Amino acid sequence: xxxxxxxxxxxxxxxxxxxxxxxxxxxxxxxSVDEAEDLVQETYLRAWRSYDxxxxxxxxxxxxxxxATNTCLNALDSRTRRPLPSGxxxxxxxxxxxxxxxxxxxxxxxxxxxSLTDPASVVAARGSLRLALVAALQHLxxxxxxxxxxxxxxxxxxxEVAALLGTSTAAVKSSLQRARARLDQLAPEEDLVVEPDGAxxxxxxxxxxxxxxxxxxxxxxxxxxxxxxxxxxxHLEWFRGHKDVRRFLEPRVRESGRVRMLPTRxxxxxxxxxxxxxxxxxxxxxxxxxLTVAGRAVARxxxxxxxxxxxxxxMPGTLS
Numbered sequence: 001x002x003x004x005x006x007x008x009x010x011x012x013x014x015x016x017x018x019x020x021x022x023x024x025x026x027x028x029x030x031x032s033v034d035e036a037e038d039l040v041q042e043t044y045l046r047a048w049r050s051y052d053x054x055x056x057x058x059x060x061x062x063x064x065x066x067x068a069t070n071t072c073l074n075a076l077d078s079r080t081r082r083p084l085p086s087g088x089x090x091x092x093x094x095x096x097x098x099x100x101x102x103x104x105x106x107x108x109x110x111x112x113x114x115s116l117t118d119p120a121s122v123v124a125a126r127g128s129l130r131l132a133l134v135a136a137l138q139h140l141x142x143x144x145x146x147x148x149x150x151x152x153x154x155x156x157x158x159x160e161v162a163a164l165l166g167t168s169t170a171a172v173k174s175s176l177q178r179a180r181a182r183l184d185q186l187a188p189e190e191d192l193v194v195e196p197d198g199a200x201x202x203x204x205x206x207x208x209x210x211x212x213x214x215x216x217x218x219x220x221x222x223x224x225x226x227x228x229x230x231x232x233x234x235h236l237e238w239f240r241g242h243k244d245v246r247r248f249l250e251p252r253v254r255e256s257g258r259v260r261m262l263p264t265r266x267x268x269x270x271x272x273x274x275x276x277x278x279x280x281x282x283x284x285x286x287x288x289x290x291l292t293v294a295g296r297a298v299a300r301x302x303x304x305x306x307x308x309x310x311x312x313x314x315m316p317g318t319l320s
Contacts, residue, residue: 011051015044018061020118022068024129028149029072031082031109031138033116033312039075043068065154066164069146081138082109084131084238084302085231091240095248102234102305109135109233111290111304113313114265128153129267131290131302136186140179147172148179204293205263205270212274215256221246225297232287232303245301259286264313266290273315283319285310 022043026036046067047054054063083106112129127133128149137145143165150156150164151172158176162169204223211220221242230245231238239245260283261272271290275283285307292300310317 007051008048011048014060015047015064018064019044020116021061022064024112024117025065025068025149025154026072027112028128028134028137028153029069029142029145030075030079031134032107033110033112035075035079036112039068039071043071046071062156062160065150069150069164073142073146076142080107082107082135083138084109084135085233085236086229086238087135087139088236091229091244092237093244095239095244096251099232099235099237103236104234106234108304109138111266111271111288111302111309114268115314117268127268130269130292131267132292132300133183133187134267136183139186140182144175144179144182147175148183151176152180200296201270201293204296204298205272205291208291208298209261209263209272212253212259212261213256215253215258217246217250217253220249220253223298225294225299228298228300230301230303232305234305259283260319262315262319264288264315266313269293273310273313275319285315285317288313 019040022040023036026039026043027033030036030039043064047064050067054060058066088106109131111131112134117129137148140148146165147161150161151158158169158172162172165172207219207223210216211223224242224245226242227240228242228245229238229240230248239248258277260275260277262275264271264273266288267290269290270293271288273288274286276286277283287306288304288309290302290304291298292302307317
């Protein structure tokens with residue numbers, strides 16, 4: 001990079017505090033942690049290259065978000081949306097049947113570890129990283145998605161958004177209205193306005209872990225809401241309702257000591273890393289499960305299958 005060491009040191013010192021916030025912004029836009037990290041790197045490269053032209057007419061935070069938004073919009077020109085199975089079709093009616101082959105050709109939505117985000121910004125933008133909401137955002141056209149995030153999450157004024165997108169304030173207001181209406185159709189109410197309840201989350205998570213590890217199906221069922229949903233990308237099948245989720249889980253929760261779980265957090269929600277015991281007695285990484293808790297019960301279970309996520313969440317691949 002061009003510039004003196006002093007210039008670079010100053011740039012890093014001033015811009016690095018915004019890195020996690022920018023990662024969350026790019027994740028909302030793309031639905032992928034991997035792509036968000038790449039785009040944050042690109043944002044910083046673009047910012048460094050144009051740093052000489054930054055004259056403080058906008059705050060440094062606003063300037064960086066403007067670059068990140070444009071970087072995301074450029075990237076979205078060549079990318080399809082990242083769904084969850086519930087965004088691709090209706091629920092399966094045959095929970096007793098074996099799951100179909102994984103849809104490995106679908107670019108699935110990825111969970112975001114809480115450890116990668118800025119806790120202060122997550123609280124300020126309450127609920128804006130929850131899985132169902134980020135999945136719903138993927139249904140919006142890219143520019144409409146940007147308008148909604150900039151206005152409702154980052155609290156930019158309409159003229160600021162219009163200037164960034166090269167459009168009129170009236171067009172921004174119209175786009176925001178359409179985006180909000182579409183989001184109301186796609187995202188459940190608890191994922192639009194959520195009041196964090198750490199104590200309730202921890203209690204539900206502890207009971208969920210104990211029920212799974214002890215294969216206590218009765219205790220597990222008591223935790224589930226009547227309309228609970230369960231989905232497992234990359235499988236296309238998903239299930240809705242206490243009865244069907246029970247029918248799916250019963251043959252899989254059958255032996256005490258067969259699984260172990262470690263608590264974590266993803267997308268501002270309680271989560272667990274699940275390990276299954278193999279024939280050698282070693283517990284191997286199986287899935288990352290993100291829980292939507294509402295009213296001290298589980299409203300949704302999103303199971304991300306495969307061990308590749310464990311490293312990102314700081315979890316070991318095996319347990320003895």
